[in-house]
Amino acid sequence: MDLVLKIWRQKDAEDKGKMVAYNVTDISEHMSFLEMLDVLNEQLVSSGEEPVAFDHDCREGICGMCSLYINGEAHGPDRGVTTCQLHMRMFNDGDTIFIEPFRAKAFPVIKDLVVDRSAFDRIQQAGGYISVNTSGNTQDANAIPIPKPDADEAMDAATCIGCGACVATCKNSSAMLFVGAKVSQYALLPQGKVEAKDRVMNMVNQMDKEGFGNCTNTGACEVECPKGISLTTIARMNREYLSASVTED
């Protein structure tokens, strides 16, 4: 198929940036979206132009590095996938495709389609861990039985890949789904209970400090999340936060 791509080009963080149109031809429906961009970049490089910079790494939907806002949707039109798992069979010959970076105040553009998501790291550093030393002198793994439904639910929350689609898609640029997922994982497990109060307070405070917006329960994040993280994680975080705030020392 032949396509027109309208892509956000921005030289660096200071540059104003603009949409630029490119044509690609002979695109196979079996290609992934990023392979289609590879084709474009090979064209650009061959003619001595700078390729379009975009983040990507594992190309199997798990590292969370790829992003892209495609035709107004985070990770494009398919559901339950990252951009690297999106395939060209979702598009038609002659389509014009708009490709933009994830946009949020807390995700400044570095170049073209590459954004800085280190705010996510800083939220995790504020409390996204259990304070246990890694020396191996812990109790036997089977010493604490965990009900299977709890373990499974914790796992569902833990599958968040930290891509930022929830933020990009939210009209408030809220990071509540991302933070809710981590808070929920630990809240559901006995190991996480000890520091539960501090964790939720610190992570939420850091989230606010980074400039993410609040949640208005629209639920767009849940729809666009490539890993299907549930909105209930936000509810659980709110409950944890509330109970932590009223019982604070």
Place this chain on the structure above:
Amino acid sequence: MSKLDSKIPKGPIKDKWTTYKDKIDLVNPANKRHIDVIVVGTGLAGGSAAATLAELGYNVKAFCYQDSPRRAHSIAAQGGINAAKNYQGDGDSVYRLFYDTVKGGDYRSREANVHRLAEVSTNIIDQCVAQGVPFAREYGGLLDNRSFGGVLVSRTFYAKGQTGQQLLLGAYSAMNRQIARGKIEMFNRHEMLDVVLVDGKARGIIARNLVTGEIERHSAHAVVIASGGYGNVYFLSTNAMGSNVTASWKIHKKGAYFANPCYTQIHPTCIPRSGDYQSKLTLMSESLRNDGRIWVPKNMDDVQAIRSGKLKPTEITEENRDYYLERRYPAFGNLVPRDVASRAAKERCDAGYGVNETGEAVYLDFGAAIERYGSEQAKLKGLVNASKEEITSLGEKVVEAKYGNLFQMYEKIVAENPYKTPMMIYPATHYTMGGVWVDYNLMTTIPGCYAIGEANFSDHGANRLGASALMQGLADGYFVLPYTIGDYLSDDIRTGKIPTDTPEFEEAEKNVTDRINQLVNNKGTKTVDYFHKRLGKVMWDKVGMSRNTKGLEEAIEEIQSIRAEFWSDVLVPGRADGMNTELEKAGRVADFLELGELFAKDALDRNESCGGHFREESVELDGEQKGEAKRDDKNYAYVSAWEYTGEPKDAILHKEELEFKDIELKQRSYK
């Protein structure tokens, strides 16, 4: 004189690690505050090492090329992690895990290292559970296990098909705790481009800030390389796009020996390639072989009909299917080790039985498992006369609970429903057992420079068993390196901060800058990928699953000429002083073009078949094992450690003789 001293502690194998730990020098907590350690790479090995070293009190600087340490490619590991917990009571033990790993590695790994790995394996599970890693559990609330290839027990712990992700996020969370305390200084989007030696010791690195293009000097008392494997030398592999050999190759060029480069794992269950545009291959976890049966049609007519779309695989009756692994290896069946399964798939496809257009695909079929689980569920639910549809639907639910995310991944890529029609799979490059040579302390031949995880060579011999990479990465990072590095650093308590305004740093920085300028100013006519694809094709065709003298000799020459052409004609647009993704790729491919040649040279030297390294000249000619790979213990029971002397072709071979005192050398039989 060879510098190869493996430093294996004396004494019985069961006591080596314990005795070693009792005797080594320690650094007191006050002094640790004055010692810096650089860790390059933040996967399971690097992430766990950085966290633990920081927790012990060292000042850690960690580097990764991704935008966050959480994205390292360990995250993509699917199936699980082995540990000799024997929770299933099925006869597992530290010794058995040790034995399985040495045997699975086709007797080309170092016994003492493997035993230590098996010993600490149980700690890893305890540690990860304490960190909140949500491993799969049984209804009683205890941890669940599954089986992997090449073993007869269930010792694999897992978190759905995302075990690597969960373990990496565990290590990442441990890192975050230390970053918050200021004990780890994290450098995201940084790439190490050289190691700096002062008085022969590793004392720092030169790194490029991938956002600003700035070349930076970082000093430390020791440097740890945890940058993973070099599977991307094949261009197509299951590695991440950015996975590279650069850090390992740079230390190799500064004096670290590179061991067994030809030991590469071609994983049997990957989604087959579909076209020239393809940028990577996707793994389907080995855990699928617990329940999936591998087959091709028995009759050539059926193969033709399938390829032309006239016949569906589900229409082929049982008696017309060739479950070739079950046929050839009745004892292990579909759970033979990876190298064996891969070669068997290639054998069938080379014989013309491949089931897709390219002729390079076999089926992985869940029909039998779905029926078996369905019937079991029907019984549990008391459905006496369940219909076939009901049973199928119940069975599909069980399979979905176990492998749902893998099935979804397959469906998204191939656009076929693997619950209804068998998956198509074919082998692909996945893991590299070879790597930087290290001694028992995990130190390379450069004093103060360590290599851990996939980047080193030590534990998997010529073939790695499934679910052992995660085990090794975390063992090295959490439990081995933090001890062994202390023994070295105990001599550095009076050294003080290493200055970076010295001639050594200056020279290293200049070399890095010169090379970058050369790439950017070359203004040739061909893209980086053009050369990378050509290299990959030579590697796959001539240094892939099956190797021979003629092909290897040709490969060496061809790689040399591709490399020469690369340097004269590569085109890297843009500038060096800012984000430049083509420049990053160019630097990595330049190193692959050197490694590839050493890889072929090593494969040529090793005129035996062992593990993932299959030489057509070395096969069993008769008996029960006819046609199987033939190892040659008399002439090749050594580790090949290559010393760099200027060009890959001039590399000098040093041999570390392998001694097997606790395990009898036998032909690996999975029949």
